[in-house]
Amino acid sequence: MSILLLTVVFYNNILIKKCYKHKITKNIKIYSEGKKMNRCSKAIIYSENLRNNIKEIQKCLKPGTKLCIAVKADSYGHNSVLTAKIAQELGVEFLAVATVEEGAELRRAGITCNILLLSLCIPEEYNQIFENNITPLLFNKENIECFSQYADNYFKGNEKFNVQLAVDTGMGRIGCYPEEAGEQAVLINKSNHLVLSGMCTHFAVADSLNKDCIEFTKNQYANFVQAIENVKKEGIDPGICSCSNSAAIMNNDDMHINMVRAGIITYGYYPDEITKEYLKSVNKNINLKPVLALETQVVAIRHFPKGKSISYGRTYTCTEDTDIAILPIGYADGLLRRFSPGLTVTINGKQYPVRGRICMDQCMVELGKNHDVKLWDKVHIFGPEESGAKNTAEELASLGKTISYEVLTSLTKRIERVII
Numbered sequence: 001m002s003i004l005l006l007t008v009v010f011y012n013n014i015l016i017k018k019c020y021k022h023k024i025t026k027n028i029k030i031y032s033e034g035k036k037m038n039r040c041s042k043a044i045i046y047s048e049n050l051r052n053n054i055k056e057i058q059k060c061l062k063p064g065t066k067l068c069i070a071v072k073a074d075s076y077g078h079n080s081v082l083t084a085k086i087a088q089e090l091g092v093e094f095l096a097v098a099t100v101e102e103g104a105e106l107r108r109a110g111i112t113c114n115i116l117l118l119s120l121c122i123p124e125e126y127n128q129i130f131e132n133n134i135t136p137l138l139f140n141k142e143n144i145e146c147f148s149q150y151a152d153n154y155f156k157g158n159e160k161f162n163v164q165l166a167v168d169t170g171m172g173r174i175g176c177y178p179e180e181a182g183e184q185a186v187l188i189n190k191s192n193h194l195v196l197s198g199m200c201t202h203f204a205v206a207d208s209l210n211k212d213c214i215e216f217t218k219n220q221y222a223n224f225v226q227a228i229e230n231v232k233k234e235g236i237d238p239g240i241c242s243c244s245n246s247a248a249i250m251n252n253d254d255m256h257i258n259m260v261r262a263g264i265i266t267y268g269y270y271p272d273e274i275t276k277e278y279l280k281s282v283n284k285n286i287n288l289k290p291v292l293a294l295e296t297q298v299v300a301i302r303h304f305p306k307g308k309s310i311s312y313g314r315t316y317t318c319t320e321d322t323d324i325a326i327l328p329i330g331y332a333d334g335l336l337r338r339f340s341p342g343l344t345v346t347i348n349g350k351q352y353p354v355r356g357r358i359c360m361d362q363c364m365v366e367l368g369k370n371h372d373v374k375l376w377d378k379v380h381i382f383g384p385e386e387s388g389a390k391n392t393a394e395e396l397a398s399l400g401k402t403i404s405y406e407v408l409t410s411l412t413k414r415i416e417r418v419i420i
């Protein structure tokens, strides 16, 4: 019995070691955290498309305007270390993360760009901010004083640590009011070890073409300019100021100031109403390509008679005798339950409907009576054209009454990212 156990442990160890590999794309090394999976449900990351998109964004900027790429949430599900390395290679000056750990991960991978922390964190994380040279956003007395105390404990000499001032010009999230910007900047620069290195604000409706929304964005911008003036009036250099997200980068050339913060467009999707068609109509040709393709394989083909129901809740009943393909992917992978009914997948260039509810780990696709689908055939769920997919994350988003951002960031760690 114990010999059997030892043998099992021994072979398991060999298997784990064998699987412990890292992938290489061009001269970019990406270390996978654990074992290499052979699972067929996976995401292919087209790194050339990522490169293309960053270059397309750079073309939209006036000379001297800095670019910040949002790599938060593991680059919207696309692998933040890969994105950061490509961005850095292309001369991008800033990366934006949402958590301190996301920033630390980039530093461990050797990223040297400036890293901006877009969300707030707690004092227990402050030392990690200093250790990793991450630029936080501050905007009120309590947080500035607390952060400043930690800086006093951390820094022994007279070094100054960069922080940015967040201004709430209408987003209704973080930031001080524009009229408070001056006093907050004074508070920052009065501290022993902090220095104001930039200011930012965030637009709430820059992705809409509705008249009121356009007006609201213009008003937010004017408020931000006022906040910058208020800081200057105190004799303080406002540093690198940014307000434009993806939508504003493409639709509001006059709001770039000295830096823009690009997120979704990096990954190949247009933000809401600022579509490719709209941009063409205003004489802007920006050629973004989706970066991520979600795929799986047919792991069984079954025959179902007319009248047989499919999946939980019996929401679909076969209307005729038909073949059904079983796919090993479900909502625990990020294929959201609300994509069905309506979701179609592509097999050998043809689209087939998902039938019944998407389960946690599996879903079923109707092939019909006459089809050429074979066992193990590749199934394309969404992705760029060259992946073989006919849907994009945007189409899935509209089925699920959400946005491409959520479709992309919903993919879980069970989906291996394979970089090509």
Ligand SMILES: *Cc1c(COP(=O)(O)O)cnc(C)c1O
Pocket: 070, 072, 118, 202, 244, 245, 246, 247, 261, 262, 263, 264, 265, 271
């Ligand atoms: C996520 C984020 C961005 C990028 O937004 P996109 O719409 O994806 O371009 C920019 N700024 C802030 C503060 C953000 O949180």
